[in-house]
Amino acid sequence: MKNAQPGILAPVPRHARYLTFGLKQAVPPQAALRALAATADGRRCVVGLGTLLLFALQEQIEGLRPFPHYKGHGVEVPSTPAALWCWLRGEDRGEIVLRAREIERILARAFETIGVIDAFKYGRGLDLTGYEDGTENPHGKKAVEAAVSSDKGSGMAGSSFVAVQQWVHDLDRFEAMPAKQQDNTVGRRKRDNKELGGAPPSAHVKRTAQESFAPEAFVLRRSMPWADATRAGLVFTAFGKSLDAFEAQLKRMTGAEDGTVDALFTFTRPVTGAYFWCPPVKRKGLDLRAIGL
Numbered sequence: 320m321k322n323a324q325p326g327i328l329a330p331v332p333r334h335a336r337y338l339t340f341g342l343k344q345a346v347p348p349q350a351a352l353r354a355l356a357a358t359a360d361g362r363r364c365v366v367g368l369g370t371l372l373l374f375a376l377q378e379q380i381e382g383l384r385p386f387p388h389y390k391g392h393g394v395e396v397p398s399t400p401a402a403l404w405c406w407l408r409g410e411d412r413g414e415i416v417l418r419a420r421e422i423e424r425i426l427a428r429a430f431e432t433i434g435v436i437d438a439f440k441y442g443r444g445l446d447l448t449g450y451e452d453g454t455e456n457p458h459g460k461k462a463v464e465a466a467v468s469s470d471k472g473s474g475m476a477g478s479s480f481v482a483v484q485q486w487v488h489d490l491d492r493f494e495a496m497p498a499k500q501q502d503n504t505v506g507r508r509k510r511d512n513k514e515l516g517g518a519p520p521s522a523h524v525k526r527t528a529q530e531s532f533a534p535e536a537f538v539l540r541r542s543m544p545w546a547d548a549t550r551a552g553l554v555f556t557a558f559g560k561s562l563d564a565f566e567a568q569l570k571r572m573t574g575a576e577d578g579t580v581d582a583l584f585t586f587t588r589p590v591t592g593a594y595f596w597c598p599p600v601k602r603k604g605l606d607l608r609a610i611g612l
């Protein structure tokens with residue numbers, strides 16, 4: 320898909336910074352958003368627009384909705400709406416810091432930064448538990464089919480939806496588990512990434528097996544580990560042509576379907592959760608025709 324933001328389909332970069340923005344009171348966001356759209360290339364900076372921003376613009380994108388909040392079965396999945404999301408991607412952390420400053424300056428008149436997370440690639444693409452993340456991602460045409468809208472509606476083709484959650488790991492708790500229990504939590508063997516047929520129903524890959532949903536629920540995951548001085552975890556991101564596949568997986572993980580909670584919750588929990596619409600790109604910058612800009 321030529322006009323999808325290329326950073327969505329590209330492999331996970333070495334370094335990243337996630338910027339999340341809220342809206343400043345009583346400042347129309349159009350001018351700042353146009354300025355961002357003129358500079359963001361969708362490759363080094365993937366951009367997503369949230370429900371709060373669309374509400375302020377009095378525009379609608381069919382399929383964009385608030386992130387669900389789940390509470391029950393001993394787990395809580397929060398919903399933390401935001402106006403705008405930028406995923407800065409690159410190989411050089413210094414360069415990313417400077418680009419983040421530039422974007423915050425461009426947006427400053429109408430947006431305030433409400434979240435900054437620095438993330439990185441670990442090894443060949445591992446979660447900080449040591450398990451490979453992304454193995455069952457679709458590739459090539461199938462990745463495009465899962466992640467990118469082909470809707471012919473004005474300005475929609477090439478766009479994508481993304482679910483973003485910051486998860487905080489209790490690595491002490493995970494490391495205290497015997498190896499077998501760790502493998503049963505994920506449903507794969509850490510040593511060689513082999514899927515474990517005999518894993519319990521709570522195993523993460525049993526809960527989320529994409530072919531096991533009706534309709535099948537394929538997403539393109541581009542999650543990255545994050546860490547600050549005291550905490551660490553995963554920034555989970557799933558791109559989809561709609562939000563339905565992600566939402567079906569999340570619902571099953573929480574136990575809302577059948578009472579079985581995903582075993583990941585024994586050592587990690589989400590502290591944010593938001594949905595964004597990622598507009599297509601045009602020759603230079605983002606294509607915001609779908610919202611009349």
Ligand code: HEM
Nearest residue numbers: 446450451452453454455486524527528529553568569587
């Ligand atoms: C801290 C949070 C999470 C961690 C550490 C994690 C880790 C993993 C790992 C290690 C795998 C196995 C390898 C692979 O296929 O990628 C996996 C698979 C998968 N995860 Fe997660 N995950 C997390 C959260 C989520 C969430 C919130 C969802 C969706 C709601 C999700 C959806 C999936 C899917 C769809 C698969 C592939 C299942 C299949 O078709 O085999 N994950 N995850």
